[in-house]
Amino acid sequence: MHAFDDEQVIAGQGTIGLELLEQFPEVDTVVSPIGGGGLISGIALAIRDGKPQARVYGVQTEACPSMEKSFRSGTLVADKPSPSIAEGITVKTPGGITVELVRRLADDVVLVSESGIEGGIFRLLETNKLVAEGAGAAAFTALLERRLPDLGGRHVAVILSGGNIDLIMLSRIVERALARHHRLTRLRVRIGDRAGSLAAALAIVARRSPRYSRRSPPPATPTSSGPTCGCSGRGRSRSPHRARRKQPQASSRPT
Numbered sequence: 001m002h003a004f005d006d007e008q009v010i011a012g013q014g015t016i017g018l019e020l021l022e023q024f025p026e027v028d029t030v031v032s033p034i035g036g037g038g039l040i041s042g043i044a045l046a047i048r049d050g051k052p053q054a055r056v057y058g059v060q061t062e063a064c065p066s067m068e069k070s071f072r073s074g075t076l077v078a079d080k081p082s083p084s085i086a087e088g089i090t091v092k093t094p095g096g097i098t099v100e101l102v103r104r105l106a107d108d109v110v111l112v113s114e115s116g117i118e119g120g121i122f123r124l125l126e127t128n129k130l131v132a133e134g135a136g137a138a139a140f141t142a143l144l145e146r147r148l149p150d151l152g153g154r155h156v157a158v159i160l161s162g163g164n165i166d167l168i169m170l171s172r173i174v175e176r177a178l179a180r181h182h183r184l185t186r187l188r189v190r191i192g193d194r195a196g197s198l199a200a201a202l203a204i205v206a207r208r209s210p211r212y213s214r215r216s217p218p219p220a221t222p223t224s225s226g227p228t229c230g231c232s233g234r235g236r237s238r239s240p241h242r243a244r245r246k247q248p249q250a251s252s253r254p255t
Contacts, residue, residue, distance in 0.1 A: 004035070004039070009038050010041045013039045014045050015046075016039070017043040021047070021050040027054065027157045030047055031156065032056070034089060034102070035135065038095070055154075056105060057106065057108055057110065058102060059147070060110075060111055061085075061089060061111065061112060063114055064092070065111055066078060070094050071099070074103065113145065118176065118177065121173050133163055136162040136163060139159050
């Protein structure tokens with residue numbers, strides 16, 4: 001049995017559309033990730049049958065736009081995939097059955113960037129506490145990157161199709177996202193190998209960065225003579241949404 005270009009597989013995946021109509025009867029727009037086309041074909045068949053005026057959009061990564069090219073050209077187009085964080089939808093050749101169904105039932109197929117998918121994974125994790133793999137976050141990314149027409153006033157369902165992501169990859173995505181938002185900084189400095197030199201360097205960072213999360217007490221001024229050593233460090237700034245704590249006021253009572 002083919003993984004996606006099979007009528008029974010498409011019918012099985014279409015149960016997602018039936019559940020959407022049952023649990024979210026107001027739905028009038030569905031955004032789904034798309035690779036070979038089986039998932040969106042099944043969903044679109046169910047949604048169009050229940051709500052003919054509903055919109056259905058497919059989302060594919062720019063690293064492998066085979067279905068997007070097939071949708072626009074009207075013919076089956078094979079495209080060599082590039083390395084992608086959304087490996088679940090990097091399909092070189094979409095299916096003949098699915099291409100026909102997507103062209104007939106979908107309103108459009110749009111592309112999202114790899115960096116955007118990373119941002120989508122991070123946003124779902126931080127804001128919604130949901131773990132999504134790259135392919136699973138692709139549809140949500142289309143909303144973040146504003147790749148779809150105006151959806152104001154519409155009832156939108158976004159398909160998050162999977163959460164099978166490697167923990168090491170996830171940790172790197174979180175680290176890169178924090179760095180892009182200026183919430184994580186790495187420093188590499190060269191200082192004198194003398195007592196107090198490291199504390200002096202950290203004090204400079206603390207003075208220059210008001211939101212730096214760890215501050216050191218005022219140290220002695222380092223000297224420039226003597227051996228030197230390299231050091232690197234990483235600091236995490238407070239979230240911009242977190243209120244800054246007030247510093248305690250010095251007491252004026254006599255001791």
